[in-house]
Amino acid sequence: xAEDLVLDTxxxxxxxxxxxxxxxxxxxxxxxxxxxxxxxxxxxxxxVKEGQVIVRARNLRAAANFIPPKSFRPRxxxxxxxxxxxxxxxxxxxxxxxxxxxxDPNMAxxxxxxxxxxxxxxxxxxxxxNFFFSGFVAAKIPFPLTQRFRSxxxxxxxxxxxxxxxxxxxxxxxxxxxxxRGLFSLILGEENAMDDTQxxxxxxxxxxxxxxxxxxxxxxxxIVQHEWALPKFEHRAEAVLKKLVR
Amino acid sequence: MTGHSDSSSSEKKSNEEMNxxxxxxxxxxxxxxxxxxxxxxxxxxxxGVIAGILGFTGFMGFVFYFLVMTITSIGLIAKAKFSxxxxxxxxxxxxxxxxxxxxxxxxxxWTFAYDIVHIF
Numbered sequence: 001x002a003e004d005l006v007l008d009t010x011x012x013x014x015x016x017x018x019x020x021x022x023x024x025x026x027x028x029x030x031x032x033x034x035x036x037x038x039x040x041x042x043x044x045x046x047x048v049k050e051g052q053v054i055v056r057a058r059n060l061r062a063a064a065n066f067i068p069p070k071s072f073r074p075r076x077x078x079x080x081x082x083x084x085x086x087x088x089x090x091x092x093x094x095x096x097x098x099x100x101x102x103x104d105p106n107m108a109x110x111x112x113x114x115x116x117x118x119x120x121x122x123x124x125x126x127x128x129x130n131f132f133f134s135g136f137v138a139a140k141i142p143f144p145l146t147q148r149f150r151s152x153x154x155x156x157x158x159x160x161x162x163x164x165x166x167x168x169x170x171x172x173x174x175x176x177x178x179x180x181r182g183l184f185s186l187i188l189g190e191e192n193a194m195d196d197t198q199x200x201x202x203x204x205x206x207x208x209x210x211x212x213x214x215x216x217x218x219x220x221x222x223i224v225q226h227e228w229a230l231p232k233f234e235h236r237a238e239a240v241l242k243k244l245v246r
Numbered sequence: 247m248t249g250h251s252d253s254s255s256s257e258k259k260s261n262e263e264m265n266x267x268x269x270x271x272x273x274x275x276x277x278x279x280x281x282x283x284x285x286x287x288x289x290x291x292x293x294g295v296i297a298g299i300l301g302f303t304g305f306m307g308f309v310f311y312f313l314v315m316t317i318t319s320i321g322l323i324a325k326a327k328f329s330x331x332x333x334x335x336x337x338x339x340x341x342x343x344x345x346x347x348x349x350x351x352x353x354x355x356w357t358f359a360y361d362i363v364h365i366f
Contacts (some may be wrong), residue, residue, distance in 0.1 A: 008366050016361065142297075142351075142360045143304045179354025182287040182347070 015138050025245050026121050031188050059218045072226050080218045133169035140165050228246045278333050283344050289318045290348025291355050298359025309351050
């Protein structure tokens with residue numbers, strides 16, 4: 001049962017290549033449509049302020065070892081002071097911000113748009129593939145798979161003795177779906193590899209929950225042990241300058 | 247070591263060894279990671295086409311993929327002039343990062359080239 005099937009040349013010309021070309025074009029189209037439809041929402045003043053405070057606190061934590069201990073401590077107290085420190089948010093206020101975030105119509109619209117622009121082309125293309133290109137062997141994958149993959153890969157082909165390597169066009173569609181991600185990241189520039197999982201993570205992280213991030217920044221800042229990393233920098237500066245002069 | 251800028255190549259120095267504690271310029275390191283990712287993706291696509299044309303099947307094909315990834319790693323290390331710690335923060339980054347990421351692209355182009363050349 002391991003003889004090579006000879007497949008019609010016309011399948012190559014009219015199935016594999018058009019399907020790949022269509023998927024590439026749809027990906028490019030989706031990228032441009034998403035770019036055009038990106039509505040610029042006016043950022044809320046309070047949220048921007050809190051975001052900047054978090055950025056400052058993060059910078060302080062990252063560079064803590066490069067300022068002397070005497071300067072680090074007052075800065076830390078400024079942020080995490082219990083009464084009027086910037087990072088300390090009373091609990092009642094936190095709930096308010098979160099509820100407001102989710103009922104904000106702009107943000108909901110944005111998320112829905114992103115979801116739709118991801119799902120609709122995939123669904124349409126899948127339906128198109130199933131309608132036109134079912135019922136025949138489309139390609140041969142060069143590596144052997146076990147029998148259990150047969151039902152997944154050979155859905156239109158009703159012969160059970162054909163080698164599992166000969167797959168239908170539905171599996172060619174899925175292979176393209178995963179494999180063209182790398183190609184898109186090369187063609188379209190950095191951020192628009194249509195990586196589903198990455199998009200999901202971005203969306204869930206963008207539920208920009210200010211209270212939680214403030215609390216976590218405060219905890220992080222409290223934990224930092226200050227280690228003065230530049231104790232001998234005067235000597236080292238002297239050595240470097242001497243080398244330059246020589 | 248005084249800092250000299252290496253702006254002609256596409257990888258930027260992300261670690262200036264002037265301090266006792268290694269400092270990383272986050273922006274440069276991100277750029278380096280991006281370069282590594284692009285190189286790996288591109289090489290996996292080319293490797294897929296080569297594997298398909300040469301007619302590798304089954305296990306040999308995956309062995310070829312690992313070979314291509316290793317050649318990419320060696321190329322990247324050579325480009326970093328063997329002082330890898332100046333450009334990324336650990337050896338693992340430049341060797342193992344994105345190793346499996348190019349696998350799907352490799353399989354796609356391998357299947358494509360194999361079919362076009364051999365089952366025509």
